[in-house]
Amino acid sequence: MIADNLHTVEQEIQESCALVSRNPEDVTLVAVTKSVDSSAAEELVRLGVTNLAENRVDKLLEKKENLSQYSDISWHLIGNLQRRKVKSIINHVDYFHALDSLRLAQEIQKRAAHKINCFIEVNISGEESKHGISPEELLSFVYELEDLTNVHIVGLMTMAPFDADDETIRSIFASLKKLQEKICSLKLNYAPCTELSMGMSQDFPLAIIEGATYIRVGTALFKKG
Ligand SMILES: *Cc1c(COP(=O)(O)O)cnc(C)c1O
Numbered sequence: 113m114i115a116d117n118l119h120t121v122e123q124e125i126q127e128s129c130a131l132v133s134r135n136p137e138d139v140t141l142v143a144v145t146k147s148v149d150s151s152a153a154e155e156l157v158r159l160g161v162t163n164l165a166e167n168r169v170d171k172l173l174e175k176k177e178n179l180s181q182y183s184d185i186s187w188h189l190i191g192n193l194q195r196r197k198v199k200s201i202i203n204h205v206d207y208f209h210a211l212d213s214l215r216l217a218q219e220i221q222k223r224a225a226h227k228i229n230c231f232i233e234v235n236i237s238g239e240e241s242k243h244g245i246s247p248e249e250l251l252s253f254v255y256e257l258e259d260l261t262n263v264h265i266v267g268l269m270t271m272a273p274f275d276a277d278d279e280t281i282r283s284i285f286a287s288l289k290k291l292q293e294k295i296c297s298l299k300l301n302y303a304p305c306t307e308l309s310m311g312m313s314q315d316f317p318l319a320i321i322e323g324a325t326y327i328r329v330g331t332a333l334f335k336k337g
Pocket of ligand 1: 144146167190191271312313314328329330331332
């Protein structure tokens with residue numbers, strides 16, 4: 113089941129890349145395992161998936177412990193992170209996808225033992241319910257991170273609304289890419305900002321067309337039947 117799902121997702125990645133002449137190797141599949149147990153996650157790892165994501169601190173630590181024999185897994189924390197939990201998790205992740213405030217960045221700076229790869233979460237759609245920095249505030253936010261030597265900005269992340277049509281979703285992803293290119297062009301050594309974390313089970317083909325380099329896929333890998 114999982115093997116079939118993975119095959120389907122990989123095929124869709126290939127097809128989406130082909131549409132816009134992108135190299136599939138430039139798209140990293142991050143498997144979101146929040147809805148499944150460690151054994152299902154392990155099945156994916158055995159099939160060759162090396163990037164796993166959780167949105168909760170305790171679950172990430174638990175799975176990392178259970179899969180500790182697989183030393184080549186990169187661990188992604190994709191959910192909103194409370195400041196009081198930074199200390200327990202930040203040195204256990206390879207990528208954090210939801211940096212959304214200066215106070216959180218300052219806490220990461222304080223607790224990190226080394227540079228942490230972070231994506232700034234941007235709220236492009238402007239939905240009240242969503243976390244993230246607004247596009248208007250993004251640039252000044254990036255400049256505020258300059259002295260936080262452990263906060264390394266690898267890219268930007270966003271989530272599209274669940275109920276939007278394809279055109280709206282594409283324009284949200286395209287806007288994120290524009291912002292990413294703008295920050296990248298500043299050539300800040302603490303914020304190379306070359307990456308785009310966007311696209312989930314519903315919309316990853318559109319995200320790839322618009323330039324995603326990390327897609328975060330859960331349901332499509334673990335659905336039954
Ligand atoms: C759950 C989650 C995903 C994966 O969603 P699916 O629809 O199951 O693919 C991606 N990103 C974030 C931030 C999530 O919380």
